[in-house]
Amino acid sequence: MGIPEPPEDPAGPRAALELLPTGLAIVDRELRVMLANRALRAVVGVGGGAPADPVGRLLGDVLPGAEPVVAACREVLADGRPVAGRLVPGGGAPRRGASTCLRIDVSPGVAVGGRPETLVVAIEDVTEYRRALDAAASLEALTEELSGALSLDDVLRVALDRAAAAVGAAACSVGLVEPGRDVLRVITVGFPGEVVGAFAELPADAALPGPAVVRDGRARYFADRRAAVEQFPQAAAILAGTAFEAAAVQPLLLDGERLGYLAVHFTDRGQLGPVDRELLAAVARGCAAAAHRARRGDEQRAERDLARRLQFLAGALAVASTADEVAAILTEQTPAVLGATVAIVGIYDPETRSFRMAVPTSTVPGRTRAQFEHWPLDAPLPSRDVFATGRPVVFGSLAERDRLYPALVGVEVAEQAWVQLPLQVQGRLLGTVSFGWPDPRRFAAEEIMRAHTIAELCSGALERARLADGQRQISEVLQRSLLPRRLPDVPGWQLAARYQPAGEAVRAGGDWFDAFGLPGGRLGLLIGDVAGHGVTAAGLMGQVRALARALARSGSPPGAVLESLSTAVHDLGAGAGADGDDDGVFVTCCYVQVDAARARLSVASAGHLAPLMRMPPVGDRPGRVRAVDLRVGFPLGVRRSAAYAECESPLLPGSTVLLFTDGLVERHDRLLDDGLAELADRFSAAPSGVDALCDDLMAAVQAGGEVSDDVALLAASPGGSPRTMACA
CATH class of the missing domain: 3.30.450.20 (PAS domain)
Incomplete structure (x- = not known):
């Protein structure tokens, strides 16, 4: 069986x-x-x-x-x-x-x-499997797009577009930490406009999911809005008026640094699945790396741009000739360099131990400008501490200012955050400079260093302006002392002269003129220009003028006088090109002898512009103006033995002779011939008296703005009594 x-x-x-x-x-x-x-x-x-x-x-x-x-x-x-x-x-x-x-x-x-x-x-x-494949494709596309994002704005655009699409979200937001500020800059897509505007910035300590994720670096997931509001009640204001339910928030982390957050919002309920969570985390990692790279690129571009702006500022400060010019340049260019909206320079006067506000800016309210036009060093203000310690005083808000300096409580300013630094050269304090920003802020160390750099540039400019002002004053005093204080009394002649130094610091102090009687009732008129700098030019001008007067008083004709004068200047070693030296000073001169008895004038020129002569008026028509005929020779001292031709012109009764230096007609924005033509027209229409003529011509010069070169002019007309020179 x-x-x-x-x-x-x-x-x-x-x-x-x-x-x-x-x-x-x-x-x-x-x-x-x-x-x-x-x-x-x-x-x-x-x-x-x-x-x-x-x-x-x-x-x-x-x-x-x-x-x-x-x-x-x-x-x-x-x-x-x-x-x-x-x-x-x-x-x-x-x-x-x-x-x-x-x-x-x-x-x-x-x-x-x-x-x-x-x-x-x-x-x-196999939906989840397919989702994983789609997620991998989305991540690959995101990585490719982020690799081509050159700026932070490009990164944000890619993040917003790709993150929402990758997980099927209805809305997306990115919050980025703003360097130096306790806020997050928020960019959104899919939210109503009123929400976007109201929450464009979030305080870093806000009780909201995004800032919380940035603070602790942990992701948050919410199955519906009730869960979000239970944990963060303030989120109700953001979600109000929207259909959003589920949400997920990922930190933007790179090597432990918290750069911001990435949030997605859904209109249905339910937790985000494992694949979508991992995908969102991967998107956040890619965005963090790209944001860091783009921000570094933005910073490098900003650094290059800052270097160019600092170079431009340094160039402008290098040619500033006064403290007020320094302050004006800082006020104009500080916003582009620092981002501050105001710069205030306080100039210190050691004699009075007080400060003066240089060029008060219009952004400071009038009452405050009046209050701080001058203030003492010992006033309980930031300037006292800046001078005492040599270190900057910084406050990030007006509340902090009022706490540190009660004397400033109630002082009205538009700016909220301030940095005040000393202006000093080799330990000698010149003043202070204050920079103001429109919003409260925490200052980064780089910003303070940048402000220090500008303060150093400003200090150097103020010191140069101070030295230049001293040199300019010495030059002007010396030059005016070497010019005739009064024109001589020459019977039968009206004489007038004017002189105005250049507006620039330590400019050439070499324009000069002279007038004197000669034997036989003749009149001698001299004018010249020593093109040089400051005291040196003024001293040489005095030597040349004294030699010219001594030679001319001998009664020799103009050509012989200039010939002897050129030899003397050459022997002084001062003439341009003398002995092959191209570094010499350029000296020009024009000498006119007027013989009223013969109704003739003789003239010779050593590189100088020809005098102008205005004929007497005919009826109602003004007198015609013409240049005196002459042959211009070499400037003085170029050659030891130089010949100068003399030219004679008739002198009609009632005529006026005008000698002048090139500062009267030369401008950088026009040709010399145009300047001469304009002078001739004005000379023709000017009043008949020599004083009135000189006043009219100098008024035209001053109306054209700051004079870039010295101006000297000498006018003579037969008849009347002598006139005393006036200097503008």
């Missing part, structure tokens, strides 16, 4: 089928479901509302989005060849922007006469 076989248990294969993770069904040729396991029934339930048990029903009626599955089954019935690994849409409701995805395998089952009578259909929900 053999051992009997155990009876067949039909529940065994069915039980094994139920345990399979893949949905499995057996259908007949009509595609009616004959058998389905639990996993398939779960897939059937994806559509929502489909029968839980599909047995006995057509596959197309029970499977959501069944068209692709039915089509695959019909292919196998037609040709007997299986379909393997085909991905088809499942037809279920999209999950935060991603549709359901199914993987199907269809194989022939029982065959009769080579024709399949049944099919084995395997269906697997």
